[in-house]
Amino acid sequence: MLKYQQIADEIEQYINQHDLKQGDKLPVLEQLMRQYAVSKSTITKALELLERKGVIFQLRGSGIFVRRHNRPGYMSLFSTQGFKRNLGDRVLTSDVLDLSIMKPDETVSQNLGISTEADVYHIERIRYVDGELFCVEESFYVKEIVPYLNREIVTDSIFDYIQSALGITIGFSDMYMQVGRLQEKEARLLQLNIGDPTLRIESIFHLSNGTPFDYSRITYHYEHSQFVIQANGPYL
């Protein structure tokens, strides 16, 4: 485990355990350096992670402070998007509707950057948060990269599996978001009505070397999906 990650985790844990509030002051840099017996840059790097994650903010000339938004019930947009962070104490479960191998259509092959002759896994799931209908997801995995999947894996976390079992490292993703109306099939699965509003997110996930390996479309239940995004500074 990297030092700066370790330290970041410990500081975050400390904040949670002591239930610190927005604006509470953390020890100054120099003390953190002594406390963890590392150099300044290592602490800086750890704090930078926490800053990106929305856990703290730093103010030059003043100190390091806790940042915490105050709306329970809002999930981080990214927590349900592969890169699972804190879904907190909420439980994510799935019903698998389909798991099969197929040839991709034009759209899918283009998004994955593969030929329409290559094999892909097709997965369709309904997902629940704390037992509540949350979204339907249709996803396509490049079989050459993810050679094997079964119902058990797919019911659980696919990403956990391909990272731990296959040793694949996920790099980054592009997410495309838009609002629209439910189609017949989606409405049925989400137990809503045709034409009801919905949020749709298409995502393309890439390996750390830039190769796309997963294209997925998520349709959210508009009553049970609200998200928080914590943004930073002008440059993001």
Next chain:
Amino acid sequence: MLKYQQIADEIEQYINQHDLKQGDKLPVLEQLMRQYAVSKSTITKALELLERKGVIFQLRGSGIFVRRHNRPGYMSLFSTQGFKRNLGDRVLTSDVLDLSIMKPDETVSQNLGISTEADVYHIERIRYVDGELFCVEESFYVKEIVPYLNREIVTDSIFDYIQSALGITIGFSDMYMQVGRLQEKEARLLQLNIGDPTLRIESIFHLSNGTPFDYSRITYHYEHSQFVIQANGPYL
């Protein structure tokens, strides 16, 4: 101007000017160090910015590569959210419906962390992208922090004004997002029908010292609003 920002900007410019594609390789670290005559960490910091911004990705043992998503017409979610980045070549304009000073109601005072007796500016705008109806925005600014606004400022960019004229530095924001149906007033302003789907985002903007100064609610025209979010690694 900070060295690493300068370098980041130049590299980004280079990528755009040469119209590099996803996967194109950039010079290796050592060459960049020589080219810009700075230390390794400075280059690293510059590249880190670009990585966060979704412009490049780095692969240890291999190189630095261009990252570029391939869907024109999708705006970065953050470009319309105060922290303006590249709205690209698209033009953002506004009609001001209201600009007044008032006392905040319970919700607003709570989100801004002020008393219901404190003054706030109330602003209501319709916003257009390339002349197309984009969203309606209602926002509240703490008058003690932003003591003066006029119609001209508000028609243009409020954030530009308070940063350059008032010397205020903006720190971070919490955005709360959900999907719903249009109410009567929103529908009229967006020239849509009551009950049509919409994306709503509430944002709380904080100064760099953590004080909230702006609470705003945006209601998007669902047909003209589609966003891209470029996410990074497991820790984000």
Next chain:
DNA sequence: CAGTGGTCTAGACCACATG
């Protein structure tokens, strides 16, 4: 002006990807 975080350097060593 004292205290605090931010930038930048030079260099040692490590971990990974690729041929």
Next chain:
DNA sequence: ATGTGGTCTAGACCACTGT
């Protein structure tokens, strides 16, 4: 095995906040 990015250090100096 080689080349490449990533981690970490120790230290100088800078820039901002708040008293």
